[in-house]
Amino acid sequence: MIRVNNLHDIPWREGLTVQDVLDHLKYSYALITVTLGDELVEPERYADTSVPDGCAMTVFHLAHGG
Amino acid sequence: MAPEKIDITINDKKVTVLEDSMLIKAVIGAGIALPTLCYHKDLTPNGTCRLCVCEIEIKGKKRLVTACNYPVRQEMTVWTSSERVQKHRKLLAQMYLGRWPNVPVIQDVARRCGVTDGAAFASDLTDPNPKACILCGHCVKACDEFIQERILDFAGRGILRHLTMPFGESDPHCIGCTSCAHVCPTGAIQIIDDTNHPVDPDMIRRHGMKVNAEMATLDKNQCCMREVGTANIVEVMDRYDLLPVHNYKFGQHPDTYKVDSQVLRKKYFTQNNPDACWFGCSMSCAKAVDGFELKTGPYKGHRVTVDGPEYETVGACTNMGCFDPDFIVEFNFYCDTYGIDIISAGTGMAFVMECFEAGVITTADTGGLELRFGACDEVLECIHQMSRGEGFGVEVGQGVRQLKEKWIREGRGDAQFIRDIGMEVKGLEYSEYVPKESLAQQAGYAMAVKGPQHDEAWLIFMDMVNNQIPSFEDKAEALYYFPLWRTWFGLHGLCKIVWNDVAPADNKKYAPQQAAKIPEHVDNYFKFFEGMTGEKLDEEKMLAQSARVHNLQRLMSVLFGFGTRAEDTPPYRSLGPVTEEEYLSRAERYDGQLRSVLGLDPEKMTLDEKRATLRTHRESQYQKVMDAAYARRGWSQNGIPTKARLRELGIDLPELLALAAD
Ligand code: SF4
Ligand code: SF4
Ligand code: FES
Numbered sequence: 001m002i003r004v005n006n007l008h009d010i011p012w013r014e015g016l017t018v019q020d021v022l023d024h025l026k027y028s029y030a031l032i033t034v035t036l037g038d039e040l041v042e043p044e045r046y047a048d049t050s051v052p053d054g055c056a057m058t059v060f061h062l063a064h065g066g
Numbered sequence: 067m068a069p070e071k072i073d074i075t076i077n078d079k080k081v082t083v084l085e086d087s088m089l090i091k092a093v094i095g096a097g098i099a100l101p102t103l104c105y106h107k108d109l110t111p112n113g114t115c116r117l118c119v120c121e122i123e124i125k126g127k128k129r130l131v132t133a134c135n136y137p138v139r140q141e142m143t144v145w146t147s148s149e150r151v152q153k154h155r156k157l158l159a160q161m162y163l164g165r166w167p168n169v170p171v172i173q174d175v176a177r178r179c180g181v182t183d184g185a186a187f188a189s190d191l192t193d194p195n196p197k198a199c200i201l202c203g204h205c206v207k208a209c210d211e212f213i214q215e216r217i218l219d220f221a222g223r224g225i226l227r228h229l230t231m232p233f234g235e236s237d238p239h240c241i242g243c244t245s246c247a248h249v250c251p252t253g254a255i256q257i258i259d260d261t262n263h264p265v266d267p268d269m270i271r272r273h274g275m276k277v278n279a280e281m282a283t284l285d286k287n288q289c290c291m292r293e294v295g296t297a298n299i300v301e302v303m304d305r306y307d308l309l310p311v312h313n314y315k316f317g318q319h320p321d322t323y324k325v326d327s328q329v330l331r332k333k334y335f336t337q338n339n340p341d342a343c344w345f346g347c348s349m350s351c352a353k354a355v356d357g358f359e360l361k362t363g364p365y366k367g368h369r370v371t372v373d374g375p376e377y378e379t380v381g382a383c384t385n386m387g388c389f390d391p392d393f394i395v396e397f398n399f400y401c402d403t404y405g406i407d408i409i410s411a412g413t414g415m416a417f418v419m420e421c422f423e424a425g426v427i428t429t430a431d432t433g434g435l436e437l438r439f440g441a442c443d444e445v446l447e448c449i450h451q452m453s454r455g456e457g458f459g460v461e462v463g464q465g466v467r468q469l470k471e472k473w474i475r476e477g478r479g480d481a482q483f484i485r486d487i488g489m490e491v492k493g494l495e496y497s498e499y500v501p502k503e504s505l506a507q508q509a510g511y512a513m514a515v516k517g518p519q520h521d522e523a524w525l526i527f528m529d530m531v532n533n534q535i536p537s538f539e540d541k542a543e544a545l546y547y548f549p550l551w552r553t554w555f556g557l558h559g560l561c562k563i564v565w566n567d568v569a570p571a572d573n574k575k576y577a578p579q580q581a582a583k584i585p586e587h588v589d590n591y592f593k594f595f596e597g598m599t600g601e602k603l604d605e606e607k608m609l610a611q612s613a614r615v616h617n618l619q620r621l622m623s624v625l626f627g628f629g630t631r632a633e634d635t636p637p638y639r640s641l642g643p644v645t646e647e648e649y650l651s652r653a654e655r656y657d658g659q660l661r662s663v664l665g666l667d668p669e670k671m672t673l674d675e676k677r678a679t680l681r682t683h684r685e686s687q688y689q690k691v692m693d694a695a696y697a698r699r700g701w702s703q704n705g706i707p708t709k710a711r712l713r714e715l716g717i718d719l720p721e722l723l724a725l726a727a728d
Binding site: 005006007026028029030031033040044045058059060061062063064 | 070071084287288289299302305306524525526527528531532533534536566567568569573574578581582584
């Protein structure tokens with residue numbers, strides 16, 4: 001299981017990537033910052049960065065508009 | 067699709083770069099300096115000076131390329147200073163020095179190429195002016211790319227090439243933004259007057275240019291404000307379940323794709339920056355539709371220009387269940403023409419529609435109009451009536467609060483239901499975001515001095531999506547900082563849009579609490595202030611400036627009978643699901659909350675019990691967030707600024723103390 005934004009628990013599976021998690025949560029926003037633990041993940045690495053089991057992932061959305 | 071990272075070799079060293087990025091970035095990134103004249107990091111390269119040449123080899127083929135506009139490729143080997151390169155650069159440097167012998171940037175670049183004498187290339191063209199134009203083109207591109215004007219360009223060919231304005235005359239369309247002068251490396255363009263006489267115009271300019279550069283380079287991959295303006299968030303709000311649909315019952319609709327920003331871009335928008343709301347703004351987010359043929363009303367058949375639609379216009383229409391883009395543009399036009407606020411009209415009409423569908427009102431009240439969700443023609447007819455002061459339109463024009471009170475007074479339907487779904491606070495209609503899942507935003511809306519407009523606080527992502535302000539104290543802090551920060555823009559007549567509708571590429575380096583403030587952009591505004599007035603500003607001073615005005619505004623609201631806890635309390639539709647249909651549409655979410663937050667088993671509860679329990683819980687949460695926010699703001703538990711707070715802010719005038727709480 002991994003926890004996203006200390007809010008969503010997502011079942012872990014072998015090979016789960018950052019992109020899979022974003023797709024699962026339908027996070028498709030332009031101003032997103034992803035961290036795995038304390039590590040920042042750059043957008044060009046979303047598809048090939050695996051998310052370890054038990055990992056705390058944050059997906060920070062920088063508000064615009066409003 | 068994000069670009070791939072690839073390895074290339076520069077001067078025998080391996081470096082990793084993004085495929086298709088320009089070679090000059092890789093070279094600079096590897097710590098190697100190249101001589102350049104026409105390259106500017108924030109402008110599109112055009113490879114004219116040819117000083118940045120490097121020798122490359124791909125698949126055994128060697129050649130010279132200009133690094134500033136040559137994209138890196140797999141298996142590329144680069145030499146930045148081979149014999150061939152040096153020879154090429156030297157010749158160029160001699161030619162440049164021959165033509166502009168006294169221009170410091172030319173002298174500097176020549177020195178770096180090992181050239182100190184250009185006499186061999188001296189000619190009739192030689193210009194001894196140390197501030198001569200060297201034809202680098204920065205100014206032409208800055209005018210176009212920073213602020214989307216095309217005032218400057220080159221004319222003439224070869225040796226006759228020179229910089230000019232159209233027809234060689236001073237162009238009245240030049241807005242004096244000074245971008246061209248800022249990027250000019252020689253001083254050929256100079257600023258001769260600074261209107262308003264700021265204390266430090268350069269400070270203002272330096273920070274303004276940062277905004278320009280971000281707009282030119284980042285916006286196309288971020289919010290696309292230049293391309294589609296605020297409408298860019300129509301599809302974003304739909305995806306995050308925040309786009310109001312059917313009087314805020316829902317946050318999404320399968321037909322949103324018919325009215326999203328791509329439809330507006332492809333089929334409607336024909337103009338950028340029609341408002342010219344901020345002269346020389348490099349974002350120019352305002353859009354317009356030209357030649358739109360009206361189908362109704364007094365201008366039926368006319369082709370008109372429509373200023374918009376903005377996000378709020380589209381949101382107001384989806385809230386009415388209207389997903390026809392032609393309708394949206396027509397509604398936009400007539401609201402503007404009649405002087406009707408689009409948000410109030412849309413939210414008001416959405417309330418009327420829900421009341422119509424629930425049987426609170428009938429065609430006997432509406433003069434025969436079937437005002438169901440999605441009734442585009444009827445909405446337009448109602449707006450026309452409103453403008454003529456006739457029929458049901460007059461009644462709708464009174465706004466949601468008056469309608470609620472009237473229909474409750476007349477004993478129509480369930481009073482509680484009417485109160486719950488009438489989306490207004492302090493008599494103002496809600497703007498177009500669904501705040502149901504964000505406690506902080508519920509308060510951001512309902513506690514806003516003027517009523518539920520989002521320009522005091524837009525906290526939905528921080529709260530609901532990022533979960534970065536989980537405690538009541540965290541929310542109260544956000545409800546303290548952001549309304550004051552946003553009030554500050556208004557105080558100084560500065561637009562808020564370039565604060566957070568584009569973000570610096572490295573804003574990610576900050577932890578979320580700081581990142582949400584966009585520290586570098588806050589600093590831009592502080593520097594605008596300092597450059598203008600000479601007074602240094604920091605967060606504490608900014609908050610104090612704003613708090614004086616915000617508290618004064620609140621006291622005015624108290625004076626008019628709106629600045630109280632009761633008036634800060636929103637209709638339940640803002641906090642949670644009012645109807646069965648609404649609960650069931652997100653049953654998984656609401657059942658989940660009953661289970662995880664309240665420890666209940668929704669399987670054992672009836673739908674009515676679940677709705678009632680959720681309501682009690684959400685209403686009590688809202689009361690707690692108000693308590694925390696009032697305490698943080700130095701207001702009484704009735705929401706009135708205290709005398710102590712007024713003293714602290716230095717606004718303890720007798721008239722104000724008379725309104726303040728003990
Ligand atoms: S001042 Fe601005 S608008 Fe005028 S020419 Fe320079 S860049 Fe263009
Ligand atoms: S005026 Fe300045 S910026 Fe423009 S082409 Fe000449 S040298 Fe370059
Ligand atoms: S800097 Fe590359 S061609 Fe001028």
